[in-house]
Amino acid sequence: MKYGKELLLKGIPVIFNKKGAEIAIGDGCTIKSSFLSNLVGLYSRTIIVTRRPGAYIRIGNNVGISGATIYARKGITIGDNTAIGGNVKILDNDFHPIELEERNNLLNDKNGGNSDLVPAKEIHIGRNCFIGCNSIILKGTFLGDGCVVGAGTVVAGEFAPNCVIVGNPAKVIRTLDTN
Numbered sequence: 001m002k003y004g005k006e007l008l009l010k011g012i013p014v015i016f017n018k019k020g021a022e023i024a025i026g027d028g029c030t031i032k033s034s035f036l037s038n039l040v041g042l043y044s045r046t047i048i049v050t051r052r053p054g055a056y057i058r059i060g061n062n063v064g065i066s067g068a069t070i071y072a073r074k075g076i077t078i079g080d081n082t083a084i085g086g087n088v089k090i091l092d093n094d095f096h097p098i099e100l101e102e103r104n105n106l107l108n109d110k111n112g113g114n115s116d117l118v119p120a121k122e123i124h125i126g127r128n129c130f131i132g133c134n135s136i137i138l139k140g141t142f143l144g145d146g147c148v149v150g151a152g153t154v155v156a157g158e159f160a161p162n163c164v165i166v167g168n169p170a171k172v173i174r175t176l177d178t179n
Contacts, residue, residue: 004029004061010037013046020053021072026061026080033067040086040133042067051093060127073120079127079145086133093120093139126161146176 001017004027011034017023025031032038033045047069050057055072059065060080068084070076073093078084097103097117106117121140125131129143132151143149144161154168162176 001025007031010034011045013048015048016050018050018052018055021050022056022058023048023050024057025059026063028062029059030064032065038066038086040066043087044069047071066133072123073118075122076125077123078125079129081127082125082129082131084131085135085151088131088133088135088137090123090125090131090137091139092123093118146178148176 001015001023003025006028007025008030010032013031013033015023031046032042035042044067046065046067048057049071051071051073056075057070057072059078060082062081063078065084066086068088068090070090076090076092095118096106097119102117119139123137123139123141125143126145126147128145129147131137131149132153134151135149135153135155138156141155142158144159146162147159148164149155150166153166153170155165155170159165159172162178163172164174164176166173
């Protein structure tokens with residue numbers, strides 16, 4: 001695991017990096033993990049986990065994270081100056097297969113859950129994004145620079161830069177003027 005200068009921890013996050021995986025946190029990042037560190041009310045500490053060799057989590061410079069879970073089996077990239085609101089979940093995988101037989105095979109997996117049966121796709125969150133509290137960013141999501149995700153939104157898919165995204169399923173409600 002690598003982290004940059006001036007990392008500020010408010011509370012104690014849970015960070016687990018699987019052997020052969022990568023976690024990199026840029027300069028000037030703030031990770032909030034204590035109940036009162038964000039007045040939206042955090043349900044748990046920030047959790048940052050790579051689950052498989054080769055997985056990565058790359059967090060840019062000046063990123064703020066509040067009680068979020070960031071869990072990678074493949075890869076997650078978060079751009080500079082992005083704010084991740086309270087209790088957000090960023091998950092590049094489904095945690096289990098959809099098909100019954102494959103789920104049962106995973107339950108009997110002697111490899112500690114490292115099965116290739118779990119669907120996973122990389123996530124990219126651009127620079128200068130804001131992810132509202134209690135949102136969920138699902139596998140395969142691509143957020144262009146400057147996107148704003150409304151509170152409680154469930155995001156899957158690709159979104160152009162400077163979009164305001166809300167709902168379940170997520171939809172663009174406007175494009176921000178960047179002039």
